[in-house]
Amino acid sequence: MTTGLWQRLHRQRVPLLWWTSRRTYLLFVLRELTSVAVVWFVVYLLLLVRAVGAGPGEYERFLDWSARPWMVAINALALALAVLHTITWFMVTPQAMVLKVRGHRVPGLVLAGALYVAWFAVSAVILLLVLS
């Protein structure tokens, strides 16, 4: 008796650690995982808003809590992950975004450059607000 083609096919399996096999796969997984840091900052901001709304005492307690070494460490780590998240997204944005000026597509480098300029400008404004 002959065996059908479908029964004789060799099925290739994707290895469990497929994302370690290539730098680009690893960057992709890091980009996705580091979104957790963005979620953390949203939660942190909401906690800050709640503390401000609850009055000066609650706000002082929030500041004390934020100044604890383990909270500073968490926020420093989250900042590093959020920066990585942002950069990995900025790397792929020109591919996804087709912007045309006078019928010509804006080059990817210009688009990415504009994103970085906007990012640094917003960061500078926030820094000025915090320091003033």
Add this chain to the structure above:
Amino acid sequence: MKEITLRVFRYRPETEAEPTFQEYAVPLRDDWAVLDALNYVKEEIDPTLSYRWSCRMGICGSCGMTVNGDPKLSCGTFLVDHAPGPITVEPLRNFPVIRDLVIEMTDFMQKLGAVQPWIIRDESDDDPHTELLQTPSEMDDYKRYSMCINCMLCYSACPVYGLDSKFIGPAAIALAQRYNLDSRDEGQEERLDVLSDDEGVWGCTFVGECTRACPKGVDPAGAIQRAKLIAANEAVKAFLLPRWVR
């Protein structure tokens, strides 16, 4: 003459339950691609080796294989670039293997047909003696995507397709976009059902490896993100606007 070792994936289902690797020593010639070396093996050493090829010039898309771990057209991958070797040659990943380096491609062909990669147009109002003209800018919109040769290297590079073969995949979406962005085409709505499905554009997580693997510079990852924008726009319009306004 110098030699280089080819380490070739062998699967002979009539005699072996599992694949093996077989090594062949081939001449290391400056002008030989991996395909030339495979042809040398077939003609001079082992006529039982099976693989697909046709044009030898990167046009037909038949000779896609995994060369040293990367999806490549074997006709455009030169031995000297991988010297001193060995060069490992395997079938394209993410596809079932029929024999040696020959993969089963029915799934891809069905997906390709599902996106209707041809111009859909109500021709009843067209004058048959008048050309449908396009500006260079209109042609630029889709020209890149029209270079696809259906070589399936992008499917081999795509981890999403590897993990979930229901995903319609990079080339099919890029080809759908090739027609969606063509000013002569009116079939965007017909293709949207397939593209906006969970297994359509939304299955893509934008790894971007399909674009890096493409030997013709098609940029399927970019095409998919643009298709996502169209699908999202249409979904918002369908939610907010009455049918006669859309």
